[in-house]
Amino acid sequence: xxxxxxxxxxxxxxxxxxxxxxxxxxxxxxxxxxxxxxxxxxxxxxxxxxxxxxxxxxxxxxxxxxxxxxxxxxxxxxxxxxxxxxxxxxxxxxxxxxxxxxxxxxxxxxxxxxxxxxxxxxxxxxxxxxxxxxxxxxxxxxxxxxxxxxxxxxxxxxxxxxxxxxxxxxxxxxxxxxxxxxxxxxxxxxxxxxxxxxxxxxxxxxxxxxxxxxxxxxx
Ligand SMILES: C[S@@+](CC[C@H](N)C(=O)[O-])C[C@H]1O[C@@H](n2cnc3c(N)ncnc32)[C@H](O)[C@@H]1O
Numbered sequence: 001x002x003x004x005x006x007x008x009x010x011x012x013x014x015x016x017x018x019x020x021x022x023x024x025x026x027x028x029x030x031x032x033x034x035x036x037x038x039x040x041x042x043x044x045x046x047x048x049x050x051x052x053x054x055x056x057x058x059x060x061x062x063x064x065x066x067x068x069x070x071x072x073x074x075x076x077x078x079x080x081x082x083x084x085x086x087x088x089x090x091x092x093x094x095x096x097x098x099x100x101x102x103x104x105x106x107x108x109x110x111x112x113x114x115x116x117x118x119x120x121x122x123x124x125x126x127x128x129x130x131x132x133x134x135x136x137x138x139x140x141x142x143x144x145x146x147x148x149x150x151x152x153x154x155x156x157x158x159x160x161x162x163x164x165x166x167x168x169x170x171x172x173x174x175x176x177x178x179x180x181x182x183x184x185x186x187x188x189x190x191x192x193x194x195x196x197x198x199x200x201x202x203x204x205x206x207x208x209x210x211x212x213x214x215x216x217x218x219x
Contacts, residue, residue, distance in 0.1 A: 011137060012066075012089050022095060027067055032133065037195075038069055044193035045070035045132050046077060051192055052161070052206075054128050058082060061126035061153060063117055063146075064134030068096030072103055074130075075110045083110040084124050090114045118145035124153050129160035133201075136164035144172055151177035156211040165205040174207060182206035 017027050028035040054060065056079045065071045065085030075083045087093055093112045100106055115121040117134065118141070129150060135143050150160065160178075162168075174180065184204040190196055 012092075015089055015091065017091050017095070022098075027092070027095060031066060031069060040195055042069035042071075043073055044195040044197070045130065046073035047193050048189065049074070049128060049130060049161070050077070052159070054078075056082070058127040059125065059155070060084065061086070061122070061124055061129045063129060063131040064137075065096065065112070066092045068099050070130070070132065071096055071110070072099055072105065075100060075105050075108050076103075078108070080107065081109045081111075083108065084113065084122065084126070085110065086113045086115050086117070086120075086122055088114065088116045116142070118142040118149070120146065120149040120153055122153065125155050125158075126153055127155050127158050129154060129158065131160065131162040133163055135162055136167065136200075140171075143167065147172060147174055147178070151175060151209055154209040156209055156213070158209040160207045160209075162205045162207070163201050165203050166200070168203075168205060177210055178207040179210055180205065181208045 012030070015027075015030060021027055025035060028038050031038075031041075033041045049060070054077075056077060058078070059082050060074060060078060062071055062074060062083065062085040065087050066089070068075075068085065071083065071085050085093070085096065093114060097112055100108075100110060113122045117131075117138065135146065138146070154160065159181075182205070184206065185202045189201075189204065
């Protein structure tokens with residue numbers, strides 16, 4: 001396993017894994033909760049999105065999906081072709097792809113795409129966007145570039161959920177196409193996901209893409 005400098009914005013980019021790391025699942029140690037809480041934290045994300053209305057027919061973009069901790073539950077739940085995961089670490093995506101095959105989910109035809117969230121080089125019109133424990137690992141510029149690019153990848157009325165948003169303040173511009181519609185800070189999350197998430201996860205911010213046909217200005 002090659003461990004890069006753990007500087008903000010670089011801690012995941014250059015992680016590489018040997019076959020032994022993959023067989024022993026040591027890559028799990030790089031995500032909060034590690035091996036011990038892998039299933040719980042993955043499942044909690046899927047439960048959370050379903051509770052907020054995600055339906056199998058919706059298109060989901062899982063930003064910074066990593067090795068598919070939540071992705072495998074989401075691929076299973078969604079209709080064929082409706083899951084897209086992106087990450088800048090190709091090795092994480094290779095591990096995820098392997099899990100998809102092993103779990104018999106290849107027929108769901110998920111797309112996994114290597115891209116930086118700052119450039120969002122992916123062709124999608126997502127109804128839901130999940131950004132779970134990602135932006136807290138990014139630089140300020142990456143966060144701002146992501147906020148500027150993401151509306152172009154969302155359907156009108158599309159919703160995005162970003163966790164660990166303690167960094168979000170007036171220094172960031174969410175632009176004219178997104179509306180801050182909810183801040184999830186209460187204990188409901190912990191109750192319905194059965195995961196005693198620590199305070200760092202909150203607030204979880206909901207941003208919705210404005211539907212131009214419904215706004216008073218007709219925008
Ligand atoms: C803490 S992990 C969370 C993984 C996944 N969302 C989950 O909760 O299981 C952060 C993930 O974000 C990815 N990531 C961080 N910065 C990124 C960036 N600028 N562009 C793309 N992916 C990024 C990392 O490679 C890693 O897979």
